[in-house]
Amino acid sequence: SQQGEEDPQALSIQEGENATMNCSYKTSINNLQWYRQNSGRGLVHLILIRSNEREKHSGRLRVTLDTSKKSSSLLITASRAADTASYFCATDGVSWGKLQFGAGTQVVVTP
């Protein structure tokens, strides 16, 4: 079963703007991960945040985690057309390796 919800389902922005998407989950986790998927392709691991971390940065990516609210957010700053993709959060919980994916946010960045 799917762990979480993501919102928005779709996001359309212009190059240079920031893109923010949110993810909520239901059960206890060891960590939460964000992945990017270009259309018809596999997933690319973007960033992992542990359950005892609150914020993490990687390049233009900023991830927050609020375990009390069971939610996470992904911020992409200064977006580029190449950032156009679907973004998924996934939680790694009690059962190792059984990633539970959110529904995904489809991001379109127009030049």
Added chain:
Amino acid sequence: GAVVSQHPSRVICKSGTSVKIECRSLDFQATTMFWYRQFPKQSLMLMATSNEGSKATYEQGVEKDKFLINHASLTLSTLTVTSAHPEDSSFYICSAPSRQGAGNYGYTFGSGTRLTVV
């Protein structure tokens, strides 16, 4: 970094035939491989977990006789869709864990296989 090579990327087969999908870890040993299925515009659903040297573990609702998984070596896992039907048409993706620090794993995904059964 870690790479998982998945083949074929696309396959069209006739109803009733079987299709084999391969995932190879290129520069690391993958003792475990996870197999996912993704319908259009939907999220990934875990189908099964393969472990080198032992039987695969299937998620609830996944027919093990239909989706045969073999983990022949530390670098190769295969998924065979047997007697394929149009409803098996989907995007299949494998992934292998890679360590991201103590007790935490990220996962390297294959590029996926688009299966169309006609």
